[in-house]
Amino acid sequence: MMIRKTITSLLLLAATVVSASVSQRTLHEGWRFRQGNSEIWHPAQVPGNTHLDLMRERIIEDPFYRLNERSVQWIDKEDWMYETHFQPTAEELAASHQTLVFKGLDTYADVYLNHQRILVADNMHREWRCNVEGILKEGDNLLEVFFKSPVKMNVPKFDALPYRHNTGPDHSQMGGLFDKTISPFARTAGFEYGWDWGPRLVTFGIWRPVLLETWSGTRIADVWYIQKDVTKARAQLRTIVEVEADSAQSATIAITADGKPATTKAVALKPGLNTITLDYTLKNPRLWWTNGLGEPYLTTMKLRLTRLTPDPSLSREGSGHSQSNNRDKKLSTPLSEQRGAGGESSTRLGIRSLRLHNDKDQYGHNLYFELNGEPLYAKGSNMVPNDNFLSRVNDSIYRQVVADAAAVNMNMIRVWGGGIYEDDAFYRYCDEMGILVWQDFMFACQTYEVDSAFLANIKEEAICNVRRLRNHACMAVYAGNNEEQDVWFGWGGKKRYFEELGQADRVWKMQHSIFYEVLPEVVRLYGGGIAYRPSSPWAFEDTPSDGINGDDHYWGVWHGGEPIEAYFDHHVRFQSEYGFQSFPEYESVLRYNPDPRDHDIYSEVMMAHQNAGTYANHRIEEYMGRDYRVPKDFKRFLYVGQVLQADAVKMGMEAFRRDRPFCMGGIVWQLNDCWPVASWSSRDYYGRWKALHYVTRKAYDDILVSPRIKSSSASGDVIATPTKQVAALPTEENAKAMQQQKLHLPSEGADGKLLELKLVNDRRTPATGNLKLQAMTIDGRIVFEQTQKVKLPKNDAIDVQTWRVKDLIGDEMAENVIFYITYETGSKTYYNIAYPVRQKDMHYRKPQLTTAVTPVADGYNVSVSTDIFARAVFLKTKGINDFFADNYFDLLPGQTRTIHVRTSKPRAQFLKELETTTLGDDYETNSIQ
Template identity: 75%
Template sequence: MKLHFMAFLALFALAASAAASVCQRTLHDGWRFRQGSSEIWHPARVPGNTHLDLMRERIIDDPFFRLNERAVQWVDKEDWMYETRFTPTVSELSATNQVIVFKGLDTYADVYLNHQRICEADNMHREWRCNVKGILKEGENLLEVYFKSPIRRNIPKFDALPYRHNTGPDHSQIGGIFDKTISPFARTAGFEYGWDWGPRLVTFGIWRPVVLETWSDARIADVWYIQKDVTKARAKLRTVVEVEADRPVERAKVAICADGRRVAGRTVSLSKGINKIALDYTVNRPRLWWTNGLGEPYLTKMVAMLDAGCRDTVATRLGIRSLKLHNDKDEHGHNLYFELNGEPLYAKGSNMVPNDNFLSRLNDSIYRRVVKDAADVNMNMIRVWGGGIYEDDAFYNYCDEMGILVWQDFMFACQTYEVDSAFLATIRQEAIDNVRRLRNHACIAVYAGNNEEQDVWFGWGGKKRYFDEMGQGERVWKMQRSIFYEVLPEVVSLYGGGTAYRPSSPWAFEDTPSDGVNGDDHYWGVWHGGDPIEAYFDHHVRFQSEYGFQSFPEYESVLKFNPDPRDHDIYSEVMMAHQKAGTYANHRIEEYMRRDYRVPDDFKAFLYVSQVLQADAVKMGMEAFRRDRPYCMGGLVWQLNDCWPVASWSSRDYYGRWKALHYVTKKAYDDILVSPRVKADDAKAHGNRQVAALPGQEDTGVKSSSDVAIGRKVLEVKLVNDRRSAANGILRVQAMTIDGDVVWEKTEKVSLPKNCAVDAGTVRVADMLGGENPANVFFYITFKTGGKTYYNIAYPLRQKYMAYRKPKIETGIVASADGYDVTLRSDIFARAVFMKIKGIDNFFSDNYFDLLPGQKRTVHVTTSKDLATFSHELEITTLGDGYED
């Protein structure tokens, strides 16, 4: 077989014409732009957008800085012209086929080559292929793109309707168009119109590459790897090679190799046009692709080769795996979980919004960092949220490499859409373009038709409003159904290779967004509903695809967009401009902080405590849902990242700085979880009993299991194992004072089966205190197995009632690769230790951690600062710092 393959390679190398079939050249040089009503030209960058070009020309200031977002709202009311000139090569001019490919145009654009229109674009999510044969000429060619204002184009559509669409967070008031929410009419990324975490910056531009593609005779137009049946013993694959020929070819050779070994080949006759050639074959003992934490995400190097008088090759990195989404009926309703290579998978991850409002700024290194940051804290899934974009290939490549599954929404979110035949046609092609582009990625786990459209209709009063108030219910629902129950599932079925499709997220049934016993759920009782954080433990669902809690960015990040100390108040005009959920959100943070923490007066300290609050809250949710396996088989936090500097639900801020939440995620998402919970021994009978507030501590009136008397509290410990193998180890439960004295201890051997959550025991809190004041005691629980120790900490009282003190923390600093290793040691228990230096160009390997009395913890700090500067700037903050004031 190997000799046969080598002979094929030799023939391939000496094939007639001896030239590659396809030539591709980016057309990114020499662009300039002007306002449609002006004759003044300015230099432009492609890929790019108009706002960035205007910023470089100093026509507008950075919209991310202070209040500048308001000053640039005029940009989206104008038309903009872009043009460049280029000269084709001799080989490009002699090619039989000549196409200019725009990978992304945002959004309404007419494209001209040498004054002939070659494209009329209306959808930023599509690829546009423009045949320029007969238009491309020798010498200089003029390529023009005329972008039309989506605001002026769609306001007449808004005005013409006898009803208004539900439009979620469309910030039309900031945009200066009053109540004219025109986002449902445009296939533009929804977040550009504003969201409760993002600005209103409706952009224009050639936001993805533009390529001159030329070829003659034949080319490989597409390669599709269909994984028909995959086991550890063998993988049965079908590869469909799509060959486009401009003439008949009698004997064309097509072959597939995997990791340098030929696995399939055929000699075929080609007709003019598209030829689909299917090759079936088996790979024995394949190296399987696994998610982060379960195994190696191995990628097999696949190459498809064509010899048809010319030659072409397409290389693909393929993760060979069996992936199924179960939605089976059981005694409760219908489960929802992924099965990877025969193993049930608990999905641990987060929701991702676009990483920048100006999408052309996103590059390979940014995508690598965001995916690596997810993998580094033990995530195995990212949900690409439906109000943004189908991400760049680099994102999915890194997800493949790092073992991160992708829950892929189609780009619809939180509103109803006005649908006619043209709108439906462009949606269909948008879906085809992106499903075809993504289908060979091992990371693609499921497609969802939208984000929260079912909630808009059935849960947020949309159905009642359209039917009862406007008499348009049947018509409007029919339009939505045509997208999510007809076009999109048909495209996924035809082009998705067996990838699962769900009409919405959340979704239980067509008339039910979520019900707790079927499908996925978005739970916002904690935060929007004002429920106690402990309510996570009472919320039982099959798959939690959204939940979260807000915080502010850290102080050093705030200085980047708000450097003036006079504006360092969370209600200042500048801070409120970067709090898109409004005063309501600030009130929520304060309300929850008063319930559980001592609220600092200092701005910098308030930002810090807001992050500790967020981390503690979401960590509780992570643990609650993991404890619930196998009933609940996934938890995706809202949200992973930001598109601009803002107070939000993110675990990483816009600058890539890890918040406290991201740091604690690493332990909360580890393969084995130690999950202690202090609760009422009979929550039903005693859940409303309150302890008296300590002097000076205001009670909010919110009741939870944290408020019952000590005598009625128990410490419950659960262990969760996400491994593919059992774990035997030693469980130790200790009650320890703030000064480090152990007042109670219990140790036992535990056998933890694979893929399970088990009760590890319950102890009465009063029995563990050893006569100590509960405010002076915390519980330290460890599980040691295979040389690794997993741990967690629980508290008998709310944080504001704990008797924390400012610790004395010794530091030792040693220079190391790309920075310093800092070793910390505290005299007493130090809660939520936060380390920082000036600026944001640094990274701490660990932060916001709890430090036991006498315990040493070494943290690596990546920084270019010299030792003297670093030592001087290093600051350490703990929650106890403000408890002695």
């Protein structure tokens, strides 16, 4: 009797289960747009934006070309209407849940379905979900999106305040708004309003996908993998699953890791949202490592939700079949086998232990990442949005950006706070290629007017993005903003704008509510243990950054006008911004400035693509005049400017790496560009590698040979021995003094100069190798040579030896000698070159370069040889599509280097176009000043 009753109950339970039917489809077809006060419709592209639509219709010219940015400033003063028609399927109409999902609306938008308003959007950084049950209808459906002008929305807010907010480089003058900097009032990417590397192009549009999402029965809404404790022996994981169900039902959740069972749990689902927690342990997991430290292995985690259904044979009462062997047998029907895959989730999870240290020590407070128990030196760059027109940044662009970072030994990218929370593809490629992400929240260089509605909007923005990104192994830390703590406490913003008006306490309370209350709470609740810092740079809650308590943005070199050598004496715990500007290479410039009449860095066209103004051009000329011979020729000026940028930032990279473990990270400003421009980037807008990106590969290698030429007065004339010495680390007091002091260029000639050599090892294992120092003349004659065996501890930097330059070069002129240092360990040789005098004083001559071109599958191998030392050899062809695997390299006398070139050009054309340039080409001509 008991058996029969149980069977009947199971059958009744099975009868209440609604079959899952989950469907998503994009609504990207048939869109059209018009200006708000016009009746003329034009075809539109979704995802996209108004500027691109206007370009396709030839209503405006490309804003990236010549001076065209100026002529499109009217667009953000207008409203814009978008609409499309679509027909739901019978299945979509029958679904019990019907939702329109807008992944991104830029920015102020009213959305109507069949003339009913379903959404008022005011934040481009959020996803918007609209329940359209009862509004979606059979047959034709009209979807309308009405974008409102942010100028019309926010100028009244600016005018209403008795003070003005601190802003970043808001180009309000370019936008025709005079001094009305309205960017702080909109939850729009700050860079759209102009920056010192970007134009003012305030955009509109449906910039991310639009989806019609329908489902019935049961669906997995979210799966969150929390890594509670991970070692190489075991990984303790917690998985939190959100399941939405139409009705009560029994089910089982099963998780596998790389196809092997991990855990199973029986659950009773109630109608509505169900949150289920599963705790389990994986033994001997394959760990995820960053680029250079190991394999960024991703474990395939699959979660399957199945409903419980009785064996049909159990219902055959009186049939004469035996039931005793089947009474406990049940069939599991995977919900994923029903339409829409509503019951299965697959996640590629990088299993790792990642901790951010900010511990007090004898110098202040350190800042470093610990990955799988090993201290990690962060080597990376800051990323801005890859295009002002964000919908153009497709999967292949994201892949190339991350691949280019990995190719030059980066292990971290900082997503800067004036842009966007990037597309899922970016974080996926960072997972796959072992690149950690320092993620700013989208606030930069400004203060904000905060009320309860603004704060609630920010909270939803933060929840949306933290939930979206939390399963990515690459996620390393969230920072509340970029530089806003320093804007307030360190740059006079508090006094200049608010104290004099008696508004300082009130405005700081607004900022505090964002960065010390809402954002850290969201990260705590939804981030799964990812670290949070209120700002970058940041030391303490009520002070500006100081570099020795947390991270630092160092701009003494460049903005401060300090000599490039000042990098060596700037001692900080973590350098999250520093950099040096250059123009794009000549072939890139031709894309937006083809007329030779405009080939002057102060021409109208070049200045339109120098968003930092004449100040930045003067800086480049000033630094170039200090250390290099300044060409009069425009094309060659661009080349020397690239060498200058590369040499300057390389010096910074080496200086901060030499300081480990006191300093444990260097993040260069910047990786990329949003439009063709003179900037601090190592890759230009078109993806062309500048000299800086090429030299980064060696400067960020796992072992660094780092020589430094310095005056003996700076070192107290103490000569180090070849044994390991721990680098002298500054106290908190004298480190502050070092940051403030102005440093001077070393004297010319060899007298009083020292060659100091350090080795840095980022590996997880020690190294032993042969170190060789050679002093050689420009024509290749060896005047000094020394070889020694050096043991290099893991995760460390050591002093090797310091020599008097005069002892190394003897009677040779310093201007005629280079120092070539190699460290050979295993099958690899690391090298670097030091110069006893500044580049402009070196006795370079035009080398006789010979090239041999050999066809290969995807292009050519170009072998380059030289008779004398060739500094910064640059190979190029016409256009921007040929990629050289190495460039701007130094070539020793008699040495041959073979460079792979990826190109589709026929051999005859390639040979005709191939050009070589070196720094010494015009040292004996009149083309210098």
